[in-house]
Amino acid sequence: MAKVHKIAELPGDGIGPEVTVEAMKVVRAAAETFGFDYETTPFDFGGDRFLKTGEVLPDSAIGEFRDFDAIYLGAIGHPDVAPGILEKGILLKIRFDLDQYINLRPIKLYPGVPCPLVDKGPADIDFVVVRENTEGIYSGAGGFQYKGTPHEVSTNIHVTTRHGSERAIRYAFELARKRNKMKQLHLVAKTNVLTFVHDTWWRAFNEVGEADYPDIERQYAHVDAACMWFVKNPEWFDVIVTDNQLGDIITDLGAVIQGGLGVAASGNLNPEGVSMFEPIHGSAPRYTGQGKINPIAAIVAAGMRKPPRASLNRRWRTYSAAARSKTSARDGWATPPPKSATCSSTK
Ligand code: IPM
Numbered sequence: 001m002a003k004v005h006k007i008a009e010l011p012g013d014g015i016g017p018e019v020t021v022e023a024m025k026v027v028r029a030a031a032e033t034f035g036f037d038y039e040t041t042p043f044d045f046g047g048d049r050f051l052k053t054g055e056v057l058p059d060s061a062i063g064e065f066r067d068f069d070a071i072y073l074g075a076i077g078h079p080d081v082a083p084g085i086l087e088k089g090i091l092l093k094i095r096f097d098l099d100q101y102i103n104l105r106p107i108k109l110y111p112g113v114p115c116p117l118v119d120k121g122p123a124d125i126d127f128v129v130v131r132e133n134t135e136g137i138y139s140g141a142g143g144f145q146y147k148g149t150p151h152e153v154s155t156n157i158h159v160t161t162r163h164g165s166e167r168a169i170r171y172a173f174e175l176a177r178k179r180n181k182m183k184q185l186h187l188v189a190k191t192n193v194l195t196f197v198h199d200t201w202w203r204a205f206n207e208v209g210e211a212d213y214p215d216i217e218r219q220y221a222h223v224d225a226a227c228m229w230f231v232k233n234p235e236w237f238d239v240i241v242t243d244n245q246l247g248d249i250i251t252d253l254g255a256v257i258q259g260g261l262g263v264a265a266s267g268n269l270n271p272e273g274v275s276m277f278e279p280i281h282g283s284a285p286r287y288t289g290q291g292k293i294n295p296i297a298a299i300v301a302a303g304m305r306k307p308p309r310a311s312l313n314r315r316w317r318t319y320s321a322a323a324r325s326k327t328s329a330r331d332g333w334a335t336p337p338p339k340s341a342t343c344s345s346t347k
């Protein structure tokens, strides 16, 4: 009997549900075209459920997710819930507990999408950020002392392990080899200030590269300089590897040069386990229910899941590209305004 691919569907908050509907239509069309079976199981974790029940995401849900082939997430964040509760309690909890140690974020300008950079086109903006996804300053380590007093002390600790940085670095070297574009990997960090944690990254990067990837050119950029080059010379990049927080920040800049947050997709990958796919934008409560949000990011995120059979790989890529351009033309997304809030579809 053919395998049925089990997808856990978490539409989440704000615009999450409306972009998820569009992404699932493309998954359905792909299943019909390629003849694979799948089923989705909805989960209502998010701000509304938290406000009603006080429950964020129980450990039992993590246990359930382990039985799925993939998780699809819309967006997390609710205006009536204090910052951090849902983000840490749902999104980061899933990433950490399922050990989704890679956050893969392609920065690709599609043809026909307006780019805010002067004289840059699709050939110039086509690189991938490999963001380490389980440690760094987002690990949750830290706390308060004397909170609320004049002597208040607060810390967030940048937790870096050789194991965590090295597995992200190895993934990125492999990707640079597989892309076979410039055969180049940039480490983006701040070795001149974070002389402990980024020294671990620096040594791992060079040792791994020298021992196992002599065919891949190693480049380094301080994060502040990298931001400048994203704007000035985005064509210099092929694959970038960086830590959790720097990856979070530079991929919003990356999203803007690829046409806006409505276009930028990501995969939280556990190459040996269950991965989660999501647009990188947030829940944009201001635009909820207006049918204005470009769902392309959500659609591309859904397409980042490995095709169910490896032999479908090439046809899948062709199909995803065709789906993107067809959908764009049909619904007027080919020329979205530079901001992410644009058009939507109900077909
Ligand atoms: C992202 C988001 C999240 C992150 C937040 C919502 C926790 O900004 O996926 O980029 O920082 O990772």
Ligand code: MN
Pocket (backbone or CB within 6 Å): 248, 249, 252, 280
């Ligand atoms: Mn972010």
